[in-house]
Amino acid sequence: MTSPSTTAPVEIARRQFFGEGRLPRAMVGAPIARSWQRCAALGLDIAAFPAIEPMTADEFRHVSACHERLRHVSRPELQTLRQEAQAMGSVVILTDPDGIILDTLGDAEFAGRAAQVALRPGVRWSEGGTGTNAIGTALYERRPIEVHGGEHYFETHAILTCAAAPIFDPQGRIAGALDLSGSALADHRYALGLVRMAVEQIEHRFFDEGFRDAEVVRFHTDPDLLGTAREGIFVFRDGRLIAANRHGLGLMQLDWSALNARRLDELFARPLAAEGIVRSRGRRGEPLFARLSRPPALPSPGPGARRGAAAEPWFDPAGEAMLDRARRLIDAEVPLLVTGETGTGKEIFARRLHQLSARAGGPFVPVNCAALPENLIESELFGYAEGAFTGARRQGARGLVREADKGILFLDEIGDMPLAMQARLLRVLQDRQVKPLGGGPAVTVDFALVCATHRDLAALTAAGAFRSDLYYRLAQYPFEMPALRTLADRRAVIVHLLAQHLPGAWLEPEAEAALAAYDWPGNFRQLAGTLRALAALHRPGEPVTADMLPQPIRAHAAAASAAAAPSRLEDIERDAMQRALDLNAGNVSRAARALGVNRSTLYRRLRLS
Numbered sequence: 001m002t003s004p005s006t007t008a009p010v011e012i013a014r015r016q017f018f019g020e021g022r023l024p025r026a027m028v029g030a031p032i033a034r035s036w037q038r039c040a041a042l043g044l045d046i047a048a049f050p051a052i053e054p055m056t057a058d059e060f061r062h063v064s065a066c067h068e069r070l071r072h073v074s075r076p077e078l079q080t081l082r083q084e085a086q087a088m089g090s091v092v093i094l095t096d097p098d099g100i101i102l103d104t105l106g107d108a109e110f111a112g113r114a115a116q117v118a119l120r121p122g123v124r125w126s127e128g129g130t131g132t133n134a135i136g137t138a139l140y141e142r143r144p145i146e147v148h149g150g151e152h153y154f155e156t157h158a159i160l161t162c163a164a165a166p167i168f169d170p171q172g173r174i175a176g177a178l179d180l181s182g183s184a185l186a187d188h189r190y191a192l193g194l195v196r197m198a199v200e201q202i203e204h205r206f207f208d209e210g211f212r213d214a215e216v217v218r219f220h221t222d223p224d225l226l227g228t229a230r231e232g233i234f235v236f237r238d239g240r241l242i243a244a245n246r247h248g249l250g251l252m253q254l255d256w257s258a259l260n261a262r263r264l265d266e267l268f269a270r271p272l273a274a275e276g277i278v279r280s281r282g283r284r285g286e287p288l289f290a291r292l293s294r295p296p297a298l299p300s301p302g303p304g305a306r307r308g309a310a311a312e313p314w315f316d317p318a319g320e321a322m323l324d325r326a327r328r329l330i331d332a333e334v335p336l337l338v339t340g341e342t343g344t345g346k347e348i349f350a351r352r353l354h355q356l357s358a359r360a361g362g363p364f365v366p367v368n369c370a371a372l373p374e375n376l377i378e379s380e381l382f383g384y385a386e387g388a389f390t391g392a393r394r395q396g397a398r399g400l401v402r403e404a405d406k407g408i409l410f411l412d413e414i415g416d417m418p419l420a421m422q423a424r425l426l427r428v429l430q431d432r433q434v435k436p437l438g439g440g441p442a443v444t445v446d447f448a449l450v451c452a453t454h455r456d457l458a459a460l461t462a463a464g465a466f467r468s469d470l471y472y473r474l475a476q477y478p479f480e481m482p483a484l485r486t487l488a489d490r491r492a493v494i495v496h497l498l499a500q501h502l503p504g505a506w507l508e509p510e511a512e513a514a515l516a517a518y519d520w521p522g523n524f525r526q527l528a529g530t531l532r533a534l535a536a537l538h539r540p541g542e543p544v545t546a547d548m549l550p551q552p553i554r555a556h557a558a559a560a561s562a563a564a565a566p567s568r569l570e571d572i573e574r575d576a577m578q579r580a581l582d583l584n585a586g587n588v589s590r591a592a593r594a595l596g597v598n599r600s601t602l603y604r605r606l607r608l609s
């Protein structure tokens with residue numbers, strides 16, 4: 001097929017390369033010529049239709065979940081580029097590091113035509129599979145590239161013109177690619193510039209989250225560029241460089257090998273003050289303007305009260321609908337009771353709720369009723385007047401209920417609240433007033449109440465250990481947080497949270513299977529702890545392997561695989577095929593090659609058996 005836009009030099013180059021086996025000189029760019037050579041060496045046939053690996057909806061959901069963070073940080077740019085793409089009759093495409101298309105947005109008419117050449121979500125556009133193309137070749141060459149019409153390796157792709165750039169995460173690993181693709185007839189002069197600028201923004205946004213516990217230096221030779229996507233960013237932990245962006249490395253004339261090797265004091269010649277812009281010097285004495293931000297100091301918690309906890313990695317276990325329902329109830333002043341096993345995320349759910357509620361501007365005051373000594377619980381909750389008891393502060397105390405004024409009071413472990421306190425709490429809920437211990441006027445308070453417990457409050461009530469009048473007041477609309485082991489797609493949960501705890505890291509299939517098979521008695525708390533431990537053990541650029549997992553999880557996986565040892569020959573065969581697929585990240589061709597069978601055999605056996 002000849003594209004209407006195929007220009008003479010490209011045709012000449014194709015004739016020289018594909019017809020006469022000569023390298024096209026100056027007719028196409030060097031990256032295109034290199035890519036043609038690589039594709040030819042793989043034996044790809046320019047007249048063939050590239051093999052498309054089908055992906056099931058489940059597989060695609062899994063891949064999408066693995067790249068949730070990338071999708072999240074890219075969303076604003078995709079939305080902005082969508083308008084440009086629509087104006088150019090093109091589509092904007094986000095892919096994972098293997099070139100698998102995660103999202104396409106833009107011109108609906110062109111999207112329809114693009115889908116005919118498999119430019120659609122779930123399809124892998126790697127150079128090795130789909131020949132020279134902007135996505136695959138940019139990922140291979142690790143740099144932005146445009147591929148017009150006949151520069152595509154396969155003739156069938158000559159209808160396209162594409163511009164793509166790889167996206168680097170703060171550890172220098174490729175997180176994915178961004179691409180603008182349109183008709184070869186369209187004017188695409190600005191496409192590569194737009195893609196580059198959008199990638200710059202995405203890479204900058206990677207630093208918005210995930211480095212709260214580290215020292216972040218933002219710097220530039222031009223102070224006006226501080227705070228923009230062009231600033232250099234270096235992140236230090238214990239004085240050592242652990243993450244960077246490409247502008248930062250460029251300004252300091254370094255490359256990714258500087259990570260984990262360079263120290264803050266050797267990179268910035270003058271000490272940096274926390275907050276505010278200071279003049280400094282780079283490692284070669286070049287003048288720089290820099291701003292340092294340090295992790296915030298932890299507030300000191302009072303008895304029973306736990307504060308702070310900025311946004312944490314989170315997987316919504318019950319779906320947005322539940323959070324939205326809870327928000328509407330809390331906004332309508334209905335008290336909420338959240339139940340669930342320990343570690344299922346009752347408090348983190350309440351915090352999210354607070355952020356979404358009409359009381360987001362007010363405080364969130366968590367109180368652990370089980371942690372407060374019985375003799376202090378009353379004064380801590382309801383406050384006390386000056387000199388109310390021996391050891392009381394001279395000026396008295398407002399109490400945690402009053403501190404929750406205009407916000408949300410979160411009473412954790414409500415089942416452990418002593419009966420006498422339950423009576424006082426009920427009165428406060430009825431009167432909306434607190435009377436401090438030791439006298440003083442009653443003070444009107446305006447707070448919403450969320451209670452949580454891992455105990456069976458109904459059973460406690462039936463046994464007389466919890467006041468029934470308070471129970472019915474609190475349990476008007478109970479929410480139960482599901483245990484982790486009951487969630488249908490645990491793999492997706494694990495992969496989703498891994499991406500937040502360890503941006504850019506990936507699990508070896510065996511490690512992923514072991515984590516998904518484990519029953520997690522400590523629920524999300526245990527999973528979060530495990531992921532934090534893996535983050536400490538993990539080396540950038542390497543996968544998380546099964547032998548890095550904590551012993552109980554490895555032991556559980558070993559016991560499960562011994563119990564499930566296949567006995568029938570066909571079971572063994574199917575397991576081997578599944579394993580080969582897992583080891584090759586779902587790539588059917590590679591799995592078939594590893595097993596020494598045809599792709600069609602693999603399809604047939606896995607479908608039919």
Ligand SMILES: Nc1ncnc2c1ncn2[C@@H]1O[C@H](COP(=O)(O)OP(=O)(O)OP(=O)(O)O)[C@@H](O)[C@H]1O
Binds near residue numbers: 315497
């Ligand atoms: N949905 C979730 N997604 C990610 N991490 C979670 C989630 N839920 C809980 N966690 C992790 O587990 C930890 C404990 O959560 P949380 O304190 O909300 O549980 P809880 O149900 O209130 O536990 P307990 O009943 O023991 O008080 C959190 O700090 C967080 O690290």
